[in-house]
Amino acid sequence: MEASSDTIPSHTTTVAGSQPFYSSQTSSNVHVLLPLSPLSFPPSPTSLSPTTLESIQSSPLSNSSSHCLDEHNVHCRSSATTSDQDDLTCLSWLHQRGSNLLPLQPLPKINLLSQQPETPPVLASAESLSPSSNKPPYSFSSLIFMAIEDSPNKLLPVKGIYEWIVNSFPYYGTASGGWRNSVRHNLSLSKSFRRIQRDKSQSVGKGSLWCVCPEYRAALLEVLRKTHHYHSTNSNLVNMPALLEGADYGTSMVCDSVDISDSLSPSLLMSTPSSQILTSDNLTLFENSSGAVTPDHEELVTMDSVEEEEAGEEMEKDPLSDSGYIELHYYQCHQYQYLVLPGEAELDLESVEILQLDAEAQEAAGSLLDLAGGWHQCL
DNA sequence: GAAGAGATAAACAGAG
């Protein structure tokens, strides 16, 4: 689909800061919430691997009569050049994350009504937190999950998990070695993690690699999110890993009501690293800033390939569950309706508008909506 | 108080 840049509505809204807000109200009160980071945004179908694309096109979404995205009513605009057309399925994004995942900052709160943060993000001070002496509030499962998720290939050996934990939580650097036993115990006992045999020919180091089972990822993320929310609201957060943090993954804005991120696929939370999550009633919005990304479609491909190698074990899962790109959320909040990608879809859109700021994201959005339009036309 | 989750300790076997 060709993105139209001459149909910019006049009622563009921005929220909470100077960053472009990628939700806009249209004449039909439909908001589109899309991750706008060039690298976090869904790749265009042409940049998807054939396997992934096939999965997308065979998604149950494509059969749903409730998906009525009309490409003719979709408007996009761009304020950036299409300078980087890198294949988004590559792992180059990892390098952009750099080494500044830490230190991390707790989640600031925001009042959606005023749409301004109640308090600015506060960096944890070494004096107040004494991370080396305070035990992190996260369970070993959460620690392992974060370590693996923070790894480039979402695969880590036990030693790598140790190192991540020590680097992220200095407490464990000085703690006795019993926690390593606990880590191994957790890996073995928890269904959330799966052991993957290393390639013998290229194997360096002992042991296997460990990954997160996709079907347990949502639960792990939820636990992590709740733990973080609890401890951040109790001013007891020691060192929040980047998965949920603002430093590289954007700032999550948690408001005083229902957080519909519960309804969101964790993939979205993970794939909108530079997002702000504004929560009020049943609304979650994402605001982009520049930064690192987590291309979950890459993980999906990787995991698929992993599972093919894994003794032919058949995993029954939504092929899009980890893509974070094609699923759609549609919410009714007050007099407005909000479309959130990804998620469960219940689309009945008369018109959709995307206020896009990045050309690549715009292209991807167009491709995405092309898909939706194509599904619609197939109905 | 019971049940469950999580943490911790320990024993053991296998691999490098």
Place this chain on the structure above:
DNA sequence: CCTCTGTTTATCTCTT
């Protein structure tokens, strides 16, 4: 032989 890894069992604490 030693260390690391992975599994298993047991026990304890804490929360619900």
